[in-house]
Amino acid sequence: MQASSHIHLPFNVNIIDITVTANVLYGITSAVLNQIGDFQSDFDQDMQVLTQVYYPSHYNFLWYVSRTLFLLEQARQNKQLQPVAFDLVYNKLSNTFRSYVYLYIQNHINKDSDSRYYFEEFLGTNDTDTFGKRTPTGEDRIFSTALVVNCLIASFTYFNATTNQLHWVLASSLTDVKLLIDKSVQWLIKNINQYEPQNCFFGASFENYKQFPYWYPANIYQFLNGTNFNPKDYHLQLDDIASTIDNVICGVQSLIDEQEYTQMLKQLHFNVSTPTTFNGYNQPDAVFPFWLSQPYTYSTTLLALSQYNNLISTNIDLEQLV
Structure with missing residues (x-):
């Protein structure tokens, strides 16, 4: 994950949607099987994709x-x-x-x-x-x-x-x-x-306050200037979210071991417990564009x-x- 002062993405991180990825892999598979271009030489067992769901x-x-x-x-x-x-x-x-x-x-x-x-x-x-x-x-x-x-x-x-x-x-x-x-x-x-x-067929990056990505485990917390910070020092309120999104990077770099991630789910992130139960999109506070x-x-x-x-x-x- 890289940050640049010249590029502004939602939450300041790369968002690769799993549904888009599914379509890309379908296209690559079709291209390889039909011998189009050099897809086959680029396709090997080391290919990895990091994905995030935001198609409901x-x-x-x-x-x-x-x-x-x-x-x-x-x-x-x-x-x-x-x-x-x-x-x-x-x-x-x-x-x-x-x-x-x-x-x-x-x-x-x-x-x-x-x-x-x-x-x-x-x-x-x-x-x-x-x-x-x-x-x-x-x-x-x-x-x-x-x-x-x-x-x-x-x-x-x-x-x-x-x-x-x-x-x-x-x-x-x-x-x-x-x-x-x-x-x-x-x-x-x-x-x-x-x-x-x-x-x-397409929705916003998150659908309500409980799905805000900062409540979930991460291993990199930085301001846009590259300075690291500790999320425990922050008590984010709903009114703070807009300004926070514009000024910090919060995400996963490389790979988090499953056991470590399980333990991280039990910890507070920005002094908020990680939501682990999804009650569907029809919730009183679930107002989002689609x-x-x-x-x-x-x-x-x-x-x-x-x-x-x-x-x-x-x-x-x-x-x-x-």
Whole structure:
């Protein structure tokens, strides 16, 4: 991490978002497999990326990463030569997405009255009616459900150039995966015009006071002139934050050992305890700007339905549901 008097970034540190990184790695992987430029010579096992999340949508991020797994699965099915590092990446991604990510998705299934599956994040989930009664409007349900379908298809299929269709990886053992996708597609077809096509594909660097980055472990504390300081000497109040952001550098340099980091979580930072529980974005003090795109919702939904329609075997005739 470096500071310069000629460059001013938020919090005076480099912010590399994990969702952007997922897209970059997808592009690099595609370039290597398609032998574009000199990407392959630059891609080795020593590559490391430091990331920070500030895209609120979990499903958006998971879909972006799953696309890289889809490319790597395609290359393996075609017995395509690839860098040794890709084997390591494939093993990690396939295990993660076909086990842990799938379990995460399973644990977040919502069912409607007809046992169709849908997913949602936070837009409209805490809406109320005129009398203050909680009345969820499900503004990001279409977006979230479409992303889940895209993520699962990318995680468990590959494209067969002979049949021009998507084929299942280990098809005989994917009954539950297929059912989850079927039920989600049923919900999309039934509700595509029933909910707002909203989404939150980008948000501010932090969403409320409790997520302020200075409350979290760091190993470098400096003023912009390079002078070190001790955060224990500061008792930051809400009114002090704006001026503090402009004048100090607070971040992580190199790597903090996991055990050491665990101990740091128990310490005060700027005399504030590190928040360790995330209660979601719908909190009274969670007021933050975010970016949305209705065309993005519709395009991801169209992609989900078209990919589903191209699976080698599906349990639903889309034409009968329209």
